[in-house]
Amino acid sequence: MDAEGLPVAGSAFLLTQLGTHCAQAFARRIGELDLTPPQTGLLRAVAQAPGSSQQALAELLGTPATRLVALVDGLEERGLVERRRNPSDRRLHAVHLTDAGTALMTDIGRVAREHDDAVLASLDADERTRLHELLAKLAADRGLTPGVHPGYRTLPPA
Template sequence: MQATDPTDHSVPSGAAFLLTQVGAHAARRFAERVADLGVAPSDVGILRMILMSPGRSQQSLAEELGVVPSRVVTLLDGLQDKGLVERRRNPADRRNYALYLTEEGTRMMSAVRDLGATHEDDLLAALDPSERARLATMLQAVAAQQGLTPGVHPGYRRP
């Protein structure tokens, strides 16, 4: 690996630029990969959140994502149309829906988990396991310092 000359301003080499460059590349590649499964990255994020907390309400999902409830309704409508999510009336409060993955949604998340492992291996092939662990730890520290919600992509907050 060749060291960059800090006085050479012809090639951006700052950490913030590199995070953006690699992040945009990783997001594009992940979107391409999950598109083969018939879903978008935003779908995967919602499915993962429901998988981690089955029976959660649409309202709690909206709060965790930091979006208005109507945005969540739109996302869930698409997932329900694909047969990946089901809404059940909450027996404790029939005004609310409890969210669950369908059998197909569970199969989808299994496929996404395998795809995600391949994606990470491809993306981080230049790093050994200890470097990958250190990178993850450092990025978690940056995300925490920036006030980002763990496990929630900030892209949901776009209109």
């Protein structure tokens, strides 16, 4: 309780408060590249696992397959990804970054680093490292997939 007898905001609240602020700020930053956070996460997943099937990407991201197909469609229309027939199973499409998608990943990386630096500006290098370690430990304890935003689970179908 604080001096007025009100409950003090706990760490979970602070994480939510900061997480929401960070997510909104990142959406604005990545919007300057004409991307949404879900598109950005999908591009990152394709870059990390080129040639993955749409089904594998949907599973990795924890999103409904119908929503993932719509995300891939949008990125394909923009020339950032392409679907290729999987030589092992012609029923599946392998998703790859195009040259434009690969080039965009450089810009995404820059925006992400700028965002991280802005959010963590008040921390020194040792504090940043320790915070990252503690947050990674908490995320692992909750069973969260490293590098995948849990918001994919609640994206509405297209």
